[in-house]
Amino acid sequence: xxxxxxxxDCSMKAKLLTLLLASLLLPILSVAQVGSSVVQxxxxxxxxITKIAVTGNPGALFITDTQVGSDVMSVSDDxxxxxxxxxxxxxxxxxSINNEMPTGTKLMVRLESSxxxxxxxxxxxxxxSPVEVVSGLGKGSDLNxxxxxxxxxxxxxxxxxxxxxxxxxxxxx
Amino acid sequence: MGLILLALCAGVCVAQSQSxxxxxxxxxxQRSALPSLAANVSQFNTDGESTTLNPAPLKLTVGSDARxxxxxxxxxxxxxxxxxxxxxxxxxxxxxxxxxxxxxxxTPPKSVITVTQ
Numbered sequence: 001x002x003x004x005x006x007x008x009d010c011s012m013k014a015k016l017l018t019l020l021l022a023s024l025l026l027p028i029l030s031v032a033q034v035g036s037s038v039v040q041x042x043x044x045x046x047x048x049i050t051k052i053a054v055t056g057n058p059g060a061l062f063i064t065d066t067q068v069g070s071d072v073m074s075v076s077d078d079x080x081x082x083x084x085x086x087x088x089x090x091x092x093x094x095x096s097i098n099n100e101m102p103t104g105t106k107l108m109v110r111l112e113s114s115x116x117x118x119x120x121x122x123x124x125x126x127x128x129s130p131v132e133v134v135s136g137l138g139k140g141s142d143l144n145x146x147x148x149x150x151x152x153x154x155x156x157x158x159x160x161x162x163x164x165x166x167x168x169x170x171x172x173x
Numbered sequence: 174m175g176l177i178l179l180a181l182c183a184g185v186c187v188a189q190s191q192s193x194x195x196x197x198x199x200x201x202x203q204r205s206a207l208p209s210l211a212a213n214v215s216q217f218n219t220d221g222e223s224t225t226l227n228p229a230p231l232k233l234t235v236g237s238d239a240r241x242x243x244x245x246x247x248x249x250x251x252x253x254x255x256x257x258x259x260x261x262x263x264x265x266x267x268x269x270x271x272x273x274x275x276x277x278x279x280t281p282p283k284s285v286i287t288v289t290q
Contacts, residue, residue: 048190050190050191050192051192052192052193052194053194054194054195054196056196057196057197057198057199058196058198058199060199060200060201061198061199061200061201062200062201062202062203063200063201063202063203064203080196082194084192088190105200105202107198107200147196149198151198151200153202157202158202159202159203160200160201160202161201162199162200162201163199163200163201164197164198164199164200165197165198165200166195166196166197166198167195167196167197167198168193168194168195169193169194169195169196170191170192170193171191171192171193172190172191172192173190173191
């Protein structure tokens, strides 16, 4: 009798087969339930970013006697550029000079700006404290903007030996 | 102590929202001594800030001690100007004589001309 399935009807055979398959799958299901988990906390923050850079120095600004017939003589240079990027609103660029210009002379600077408002030519001759040259800068970047320097001297000013000044541009809020 | 730490923190926060870049600007003024005076002048001396001329023929003038003659000069600042006697004008470093008129004499008198820089 044992092992002889010929005497079972079809429905009994089906039930028996299902039971057999279930018993075969049970170990697989048991293995799948074995697992391990870990949890990590990610802290995300975007810091305020402000960056300004310049491309080298402007060309030398020499006034010569070739400019006659004027009370004020001047020369300009617009060969240097600046780029800036920020993710902060209401930024501005200020300029300062390390030493005052000689009496009777003037140094002016103008920064072009496509995303802010340029203040045009700003006199930085005595700007030991920073003066505003660009205002209203919002989030974003401004690349390869032209810096123009103008050096002017009154006609009464005699010769001035070659000298230098350091002009610092600061992107700030 | 807490206030000091707070002040330091505020300083750091301000520094984080600034960025600077510097440029070196080179400048100078190069002037030669009265560059426009030499062309038509036979005699002149430069001494410090003034030049004294004793021209013959008279071609350049700014101020003259000649009494009755008129000298017509042009300068960068004043344009064409008629001068009588000794008269000093602001030459603005550029002086050019355009004419010397001598209504009573055929030859120019000896005059001492002073050009002030």
